[in-house]
Amino acid sequence: MIRIRAQQIARGLSQIIGREFLKENIKTSIKQPTQSQSPQHPWSSVSSVRTIAMLPWPFSQSRDFSLPNSSWGSDMRRLYEHYNSQCEVETEEGGKKWGAWRRLPSYNRSIKFATGGVYLSKIIQSKARLFTRSVKEPGAAFEYVMFVNKEEEKCVCVFQAGHLLEGPPGHVHGGAIATMIDSVTGTHATYLSGPVMTANLNINYRSPIPLGSTVLLTCSLDKKEGRKTFVSCQVTNTDGSKLHTEATGLFVSITMGNLLGG
Numbered sequence: 001m002i003r004i005r006a007q008q009i010a011r012g013l014s015q016i017i018g019r020e021f022l023k024e025n026i027k028t029s030i031k032q033p034t035q036s037q038s039p040q041h042p043w044s045s046v047s048s049v050r051t052i053a054m055l056p057w058p059f060s061q062s063r064d065f066s067l068p069n070s071s072w073g074s075d076m077r078r079l080y081e082h083y084n085s086q087c088e089v090e091t092e093e094g095g096k097k098w099g100a101w102r103r104l105p106s107y108n109r110s111i112k113f114a115t116g117g118v119y120l121s122k123i124i125q126s127k128a129r130l131f132t133r134s135v136k137e138p139g140a141a142f143e144y145v146m147f148v149n150k151e152e153e154k155c156v157c158v159f160q161a162g163h164l165l166e167g168p169p170g171h172v173h174g175g176a177i178a179t180m181i182d183s184v185t186g187t188h189a190t191y192l193s194g195p196v197m198t199a200n201l202n203i204n205y206r207s208p209i210p211l212g213s214t215v216l217l218t219c220s221l222d223k224k225e226g227r228k229t230f231v232s233c234q235v236t237n238t239d240g241s242k243l244h245t246e247a248t249g250l251f252v253s254i255t256m257g258n259l260l261g262g
């Protein structure tokens with residue numbers, strides 16, 4: 001039973017990391033391209049991830065929320081284009097190869113069967129949704145897209161804060177900002193270290209974020225110590241001239257057993 005759940009979680013986790021990552025691993029196991037053709041995720045050295053990659057994809061109809069939609073303003077689109085254009089670049093021979101950045105897809109349901117571990121009823125499990133992707137109306141809450149740069153161990157997130165995220169009048173709620181910081185630093189730590197949980201998050205709010213505006217979250221790896229991954233994050237306006245928030249996070253690597261209450 002536990003083993004089946006672990007497999008189900010593993011499938012869900014592969015969705016967290018994303019289809020592009022999976023495709024990359026599937027390609028790797030078949031074609032074995034060179035480093036320059038297809039930069040590898042740290043997990044690609046783990047044989048179980050190769051196994052995960054070969055499993056049938058269970059969520060083929062899922063919507064990728066990190067693609068542009070009609071609610072995105074000009075800043076959001078411009079920054080998306082800026083990073084997205086660096087995800088795939090042309091070779092001298094006129095072909096294509098991976099660039100420095102990778103867009104991370106994003107779904108509203110990370111783990112189909114095991115969300116909430118073994119404690120929740122099937123009804124709750126079936127209704128569980130990723131918090132930041134749980135509002136259906138485009139632009140109403142969290143609109144964001146994340147890009148990672150493996151070489152520089154950096155992650156950026158372009159975030160447009162919708163009207164449902166109001167805290168102080170006309171400005172973004174501190175909890176919503178913390179949510180985005182946790183999501184981006186947590187995703188970055190996962191990308192670098194595999195499955196983790198947030199153990200500690202320190203946030204300094206320096207200047208309020210106007211509701212409806214687009215901001216940039218920039219995360220970098222501070223250090224890794226055993227199971228601990230330390231990541232820092234700055235939230236700025238889109239040209240980086242104004243610091244809104246800064247944070248540091250500690251992420252502790254976990255096993256599937258942690259999630260299952262073992």
Ligand SMILES: CCCCC/C=C\C/C=C\C/C=C\C/C=C\CCCC(=O)SCCNC(=O)CCNC(=O)[C@H](O)C(C)(C)COP(=O)(O)OP(=O)(O)OC[C@H]1O[C@@H](n2cnc3c(N)ncnc32)[C@H](O)[C@@H]1OP(=O)(O)O
Pocket residue numbers: 009013016110182183186187188190195196197198199200226227228250252253254258259
């Ligand atoms: C399958 C999903 C996995 C999770 C995925 C995470 C990210 C996913 C990425 C993309 C997904 C898409 C979106 C993601 C959205 C949001 C991501 C947010 C993630 C979260 O929002 S997650 C929820 C909030 N999070 C919790 O609900 C954690 C509750 N907590 C625990 O579950 C345990 O507490 C745990 C597991 C953290 C550690 O427990 P443990 O028993 O495994 O390890 P232990 O306690 O021994 O600590 C080992 C070493 O860390 C040091 N240490 C521990 N805690 C510390 C602290 N606070 N300050 C300073 N040092 C600390 C110790 O001192 C020791 O250090 P040393 O080795 O040097 O002695």
